[in-house]
Amino acid sequence: MQSSHLNxxxxxxxxxxxxxxxxxxxxxxxxxxxxxxYMDPLFGSNVTTQYSALAKHIKEE
Known part of the structure; x- marks a missing residue:
């Protein structure tokens, strides 16, 4: 699915x-x-913080 989206x-x-x-x-x-x-119009400036928190959570599991 991801591949077809990227294509x-x-x-x-x-x-x-x-x-x-x-x-x-x-x-x-x-x-x-x-x-x-540049500020992403959809995610704004919080996206980096959100993904950093997600990455930290995944590493802890």
């Missing part, structure tokens, strides 16, 4: 993103990524 993203979604973003869009995204100013 769909790579073959369908990512090419559409590449076609729709302008050079300025890519530059803006790159700058945000390098400066870590």
């Amino acid at each position: 769909y993203e790579e073959k369908e979604i990512l090419p559409l993103i590449e076609k729709s973003l302008t050079a300025d869009d890519w530059k803006n995204l790159e700058q945000q990524w390098q400066h870590k100013d």
Whole structure:
């Protein structure tokens, strides 16, 4: 299931993103990524803390 999802993203979604973003869009995204100013619109800033806690919990089991 995971494999088919990833294949769909790579073959369908990512090419559409590449076609729709302008050079300025890519530059803006790159700058945000390098400066870590990007905030995930779905998970926000809490995602790192949540996954760190999950990883710690898994290691303890």
